[in-house]
Amino acid sequence: GAGVSQSPSNKVTEKGKDVELRCDPISGHTALYWYRQSLGQGLEFLIYFQGNSAPDKSGLPSDRFSAERTGGSVSTLTIQRTQQEDSAVYLCASLRSLGGNTIYFGEGSWLTVV
Amino acid sequence: SQQGEEDPQALSIQEGENATMNCSYKTSINNLQWYRQNSGRGLVHLILIRSNEREKHSGRLRVTLDTSKKSSSLLITASRAADTASYFCATTNDYKLSFGAGTTVTVRA
DSSP states (O other): OOSOEEEOSEEEEOTTOOEEEEEEOOTTOOEEEEEEEOTTOOOEEEEEEETTEEEEOTTOOSTTEEEEEOTTSOEEEEEOSOOGGGOEEEEEEEESSSSSOOEEEOOOEEEEEO | OOOOEEEOSEEEEETTSOEEEEEEOSSOOSEEEEEEESTTSOEEEEEEEETTOOEEEETTEEEEEETTTTEEEEEEOSOOGGGOEEEEEEEEETTEEEEOOOEEEEEEO
């Protein structure tokens, strides 16, 4: 697509429920990132994909968080048994290839856990 | 983890004035990028400067990079109300993209 697309744009869920956030990167972009941003804070790295593999998932805050990428394209971030502290904007970004290229961000998915 | 630190944390200026913000980082980089974020949503890419470049311009934006001091600056000239946003620097080392905490700029009409 023309840009990085994320869905849903907004999600309100009850504590303890599972949520899935989707990211459609720019076509042909091999690298994909997930970041989290709490209100008024900077961006917190979660996970990096190169193709379908995730060589760096060091930022996932707990085992309730997982992510996968299929076909070198769409990625899904899953949060199980959501907690209130999971409330944040989850941002996805993609990059054509490593080395000196612009990284493009989606509009984010705003998650509110009540 | 955050590598970059922006300074100042917040900036309030009058429309028409220039806005300058700085970014410092800790490790070696491939390039450094500046982003703008409105209302806590998606980040808009502003400019990329490579590690072997010292200055870059794009419209009303001027970015400098000093790798010896591990710092960069973003200058917005002739600011407008629409420039009100948070600005982030991001450094790239191999695949790692690390962000600072951002500078919140308010442009008063």
